[in-house]
Amino acid sequence: MTGKGWIEMAWAFSLSAECGAEKVMAEQFAQHFNGLSWVLSSGSQAQCHTAIFQDLEENWWCRVCPDDTNEVGIDAPNIAYQMTELGILLYQRLQSAPPFRYALAGVEVDEFRTYSELSAELPIPSFPGLVLAETMWRSLGASSFFRPFSSGYVWIPYEGEVYKPLTTAPELKDKLNELLVFQ
Numbered sequence: 001m002t003g004k005g006w007i008e009m010a011w012a013f014s015l016s017a018e019c020g021a022e023k024v025m026a027e028q029f030a031q032h033f034n035g036l037s038w039v040l041s042s043g044s045q046a047q048c049h050t051a052i053f054q055d056l057e058e059n060w061w062c063r064v065c066p067d068d069t070n071e072v073g074i075d076a077p078n079i080a081y082q083m084t085e086l087g088i089l090l091y092q093r094l095q096s097a098p099p100f101r102y103a104l105a106g107v108e109v110d111e112f113r114t115y116s117e118l119s120a121e122l123p124i125p126s127f128p129g130l131v132l133a134e135t136m137w138r139s140l141g142a143s144s145f146f147r148p149f150s151s152g153y154v155w156i157p158y159e160g161e162v163y164k165p166l167t168t169a170p171e172l173k174d175k176l177n178e179l180l181v182f183q
Contacts, residue, residue: 013083013161015064015090016110017103018055026052026060028098033064038089042078046086057114062100064090074107074161075168083107084160087129091158094131095150103131106161129158 015033019025030050037047046066053061066086074080087105094103104112104127112127119140126145137146137154146154165172 012063012065012110013086013105013107014066014109015087015094015103015105016112017062017064017094017097017100018115019060019062019100021059023052023060025099026062029062029100030064032097033062033090033093036093038066038086040082040085042082044082048090055114057116059101059115061110063110066090074163077163080161080163087158087161091129091131095153099133099152101133101136104129105158126156128156131155 017026017029019029030052033048034050035047037045039045049065049067051063051065053063055061066089074083090105101115102118106129113121123141123143123145126143131149131153132140132146132155134152134154137143145156147157149155166176167173
């Protein structure tokens with residue numbers, strides 16, 4: 001524990017893509033990213049590691065995690081900047097990825113929605129950074145929130161990661177709670 005009862009948890013930053021019912025699709029997607037490395041504007045190097053897994057609906061996912069990211073969430077402005085830079089690099093690489101049905105980059109985006117959950121949420125939820133295969137986008141009503149992403153894909157443009165001091169600084173949260181007592 002740190003501070004006044006705060007527990008540090010691992011918050012993974014990743015790109016997660018749902019690749020459908022065939023494991024080979026997720027394996028090919030993983031190969032496209034695994035071992036890829038970048039030198040960031042800070043001078044640090046980040047290398048991608050991948051994992052594939054099945055969700056409750058037996059669809060295959062690929063998680064792409066760049067190393068050298070903070071694992072306690074976005075606890076400082078420079079961490080938000082670094083994760084945003086990595087997000088942009090992941091989306092650039094995603095434009096040439098093997099086929100997938102949908103993808104999203106960010107903190108804790110693993111299995112953010114199963115296929116049936118996403119299909120049931122009409123209109124489609126407006127997650128900034130959500131990339132959909134055009135066939136899926138059309139079957140879900142072709143929402144005007146989406147823009148062209150790459151051949152065969154549309155997206156809601158990525159807005160980057162955000163630092164929210166009230167979620168990471170116990171002393172600020174305590175001050176806010178004191179303020180709220182008088183309302």
